[in-house]
Amino acid sequence: MSGLTIGEIAARTGLAVSAIRFYEEHGIVHPVRNDGGHRRYGRHDIRRLSFVMAAQKLGFPLADIAQHLAHLPVHKAPSKADWTRISKVFRHDIDARIAALERLRDTLDGCIGCGCLSLQACKLYNPDDVKAAEGPGPRNLVG
Amino acid sequence: MSGLTIGEIAARTGLAVSAIRFYEEHGIVHPVRNDGGHRRYGRHDIRRLSFVMAAQKLGFPLADIAQHLAHLPVHKAPSKADWTRISKVFRHDIDARIAALERLRDTLDGCIGCGCLSLQACKLYNPDDVKAAEGPGPRNLVG
DNA sequence: CCTTGATCTCAAGTGCACTTGAGAAATGAC
DNA sequence: GTCATTTCTCAAGTGCACTTGAGATCAAGG
Structure with a gap:
């Protein structure tokens, strides 16, 4: 149970490996390293990244998303209260x-x-x- | 009745002068030039630019907006049918x-x-x- | 072992939507 | 005619969100 590799995380989230590393630079995920220096992720990181994707679709800039995530525990699953609080912020924004x-x-x-x-x-x-x-103030809705 | 200057257009739309020149490069407005080489705009250009601002808030990339506007007459006010057609595309997107x-x-x-x-x-x-x-897939909703 | 594929770091590049800067010319009120 | 303001062109820079490339190292099956 050494954790997930960046490739596995990429496969599960649909993100590019490069994007996940980029998100790490911006404080969104905090993988640990194994003996060889490779990143190892926990399952909760998938949820953090899913949150990022959802938030981006809502138009939040990365910095703001990182800000929100900064209030969640880094290396373990957040509590129900943590997610509830964040979800409510979202809910409010969506309604608006x-x-x-x-x-x-x-x-x-x-x-x-x-x-x-x-x-x-x-x-x-x-x-x-x-x-x-x-x-x-989006980017590409029509694809 | 020689037309509006770029500064006047900027004042009326709230856009920066540089943005309006940028939009011209991208085929969104087509000002004529006076003897001194300065741009002169018609009132309909204000509407074209307002359309751009609204469309951008909806997430349309500039290229798509220019595409839409390409179907409107360049130097005169568009017909009711023109705007109706474009408005309907918008309406559809907003509903979705x-x-x-x-x-x-x-x-x-x-x-x-x-x-x-x-x-x-x-x-x-x-x-x-x-x-x-x-x-x-926006940019900056929270400011 | 050996090799193939995944991963590593770090620098540089991309695309969009503009902005900024430099130097020159036009405009418009006095 | 003078002069501040506006506009002109063209090149380069900015911010965001990533991607790409180079060269090296790590991991895992045969």
């Missing part, structure tokens, strides 16, 4: 995100009606409504 | 995004219940559910 998208959707519905021909009235142009659409 | 977030939220609710202590059962870890959360 959904609300923002719904506002944007309603705004767009208005635009479809008006054809966006009126610059003064256009809700897409209107700063307040653009602000209401605040949310991600 | 909301659905994905709702799925993720439900998943998280499950995790709060279970405390994410079971690796096998954890929905955040479960590949299918992670896939269900597919969506953005």
